[in-house]
Structure formats: structure tokens, C-alpha cells
Amino acid sequence: MSDAPSRSFRDNLVKEIPNLRAFAASLSGSMQTADDLVQDTLLKAWGHSAKFAEGTNLRAWLFTILRNTYYSMYRRRGREVQDTDGIYSSKVAVQGNQDSAIDLADFRVALAKLPEEQREVLIMVGATGLSYEEAADICNVAVGTIKSRVNRARTRLAELLDIKGPSDLGPDRTSFAVVQASNP
Amino acid sequence: MTQAVNDLGRSASPMDERTKNLLGRALKSHYDDLVTAPIPDRFLMLLAELEAKEVRDE
Incomplete structure (x- = not known):
């Protein structure tokens, strides 16, 4: 069949699997659900490969499929198994500036408490390298x-993790805030 | 203090960069940990099956 996915499409699909799993796990809160979601996404992507416009962002296209699949088929099931303990492997602390650090396990608990519509966009623009515009297309919003x-x-997240801003740290922090604010 | 407050009484100033930075790093750490996890064989097997099917159908 002429619509058969090309070798490069297949290779690029394979390269996106880690990102699909990470996004799916972040969305559903379950590694098992994530893997089922990724499998469905790969099947759909393969079947509809002719609809993918070469030269556009494959990750954004796949995330759209995965996300639609999640909201139409997995959401309830994901809720039932939502359990941030035990689904992620490591529990290392995230080093912050100077004295501050966020424990990864604590962060994940807080992340899971966010509404899905906030969690998904935070992951997309904060971790996957997608642009605000691409995230808007994927979610079909402005x-x-x-x-x-x-x-x-x-x-x-700052509330849940009890992170205090510079306003709580007194005037000593003013110059620090000015320096930080000058960064893009 | 220096924080602007809008009509609704909420802080209108953006989140301070230190907090944003801290959250950004935690988010990356969360995601990178997942992205670097070993990939189950089932996905490569699935794609191999799909490829084999395409060849058969030709």
C-alpha cells in the first residue's frame, strides 16, 4: 500500500516513545496506564501516518493523539489508580538555588494535585520543549x-510546596530579585 | 510592599524568578527521570509487527 509509513516515520516514532511515556505518566499518574496510552498512540499514529505533515513537529502531533486518547478513554481509569507512590522510580532531591531544594517525591505529589488542564500544559511547555503555540494547538485553546x-x-505548586517568594525574605533579597528579573 | 495588587485583590506581579527557577528545575527533574527510564520491549515488538504486516499486505 502506498500509504504505508516510511522508514523515517517509523524511526522518528521510536525516538518519541520516551517522551510519550513521560507525558502519559505525568498526565495519568500511572506508569501502567501510560504504557497502554503509548501503545494506543503508536497504533493510531501508524494507521494515520499519511495525515502527518512532513516537516511539522512529530512530537506535537503524537501528543495530540495521546491526549485525545487519554481524555476519551482513560481518564476515569487513570483517576482510580492515581497513586504517585510506587509508580516513579527515583526519589532524589532537586537542587535549587543556594539553600533551597525540592524533593522529587514531594514535587510529584504536588504535581498530581494540579487540575489536569494545568498539569498537562506545565509539562508541555516546561519540560518537553514544546512552545506555547504548539501547546495551544494540542489543547485546542488560545x-x-x-x-x-x-x-x-x-x-x-508553590503553595503546595510552601515555597516562599522574595517578598517573604526581607529587603536583602531585593537586589537579587532585580538581577533575576533582568534575565529574559 | 512593592507588590502590585489588581482589582481582584490578587497579586498582579509575576512569580519571582527564584521560585519559577526552582519549580522549573523540579519539573525537568521529574520529566527527565521518566524520559530516561528503560523502554519496554512491547513497543518495539508492536512496531515490528506493524511493519511486518505492511510487507505482507503489499
Whole structure:
């Protein structure tokens, strides 16, 4: 059949599997659900490979399929098995600036508490390398909506993790904040 | 203090860069840990099956 996926499509699909799993696990909170989601996504991508426009972002295209599959088929099941203990392997601390650090396990518990619509966009733009525009296309919402979801997600995470901003740290931090604010 | 407050009484100033930075690193760490996990064989087997099917169908 002329619609058979090309070798390069297959190779690129394989390269995206780790990102698909990571996104699916972040979304569903379950590694088992994630792997089922990835399998469904690969099957659909293979079957619809002719619809993928060469030269566009394969990751964004695959995330769209995975996300739609999750919301139409897996959501409830994902909720039932939501358990951030035991699904992720490591529990190392994340080194922050100077004295601050967030424990990865604590972070994951907080991440799981975010509404899905906030969690998914935070992952997309904060970790997967997708742009705000690509995230907006994937979620079928305006770019402004993505930005506001990311901001709300950050604010909520800071609350859940009890991270204090410079305003709580006194005037000593003012110069530090100015230096930081000058960065893009 | 220096924080601007909008009509709704919420802080209108963006989150401070230190907090943003800290959250950004934690997010990356969470994701990178998942992305570097070993890939189960089932996915490569699935793609091999799909490829074999294409060849048979030709």
C-alpha cells in the first residue's frame, strides 16, 4: 500500500516513545496506564501516518493523539489508580538555588494535585520543549489560555510546596530579585 | 510592599524568578527521570509487527 509509513516515520516514532511515556505518566499518574496510552498512540499514529505533515513537529502531533486518547478513554481509569507512590522510580532531591531544594517525591505529589488542564500544559511547555503555540494547538485553546494555565499551575505548586517568594525574605533579597528579573 | 495588587485583590506581579527557577528545575527533574527510564520491549515488538504486516499486505 502506498500509504504505508516510511522508514523515517517509523524511526522518528521510536525516538518519541520516551517522551510519550513521560507525558502519559505525568498526565495519568500511572506508569501502567501510560504504557497502554503509548501503545494506543503508536497504533493510531501508524494507521494515520499519511495525515502527518512532513516537516511539522512529530512530537506535537503524537501528543495530540495521546491526549485525545487519554481524555476519551482513560481518564476515569487513570483517576482510580492515581497513586504517585510506587509508580516513579527515583526519589532524589532537586537542587535549587543556594539553600533551597525540592524533593522529587514531594514535587510529584504536588504535581498530581494540579487540575489536569494545568498539569498537562506545565509539562508541555516546561519540560518537553514544546512552545506555547504548539501547546495551544494540542489543547485546542488560545495561547493566552495556555499562559494563564501555566501561571496558575506554578502558583499552586508553590503553595503546595510552601515555597516562599522574595517578598517573604526581607529587603536583602531585593537586589537579587532585580538581577533575576533582568534575565529574559 | 512593592507588590502590585489588581482589582481582584490578587497579586498582579509575576512569580519571582527564584521560585519559577526552582519549580522549573523540579519539573525537568521529574520529566527527565521518566524520559530516561528503560523502554519496554512491547513497543518495539508492536512496531515490528506493524511493519511486518505492511510487507505482507503489499
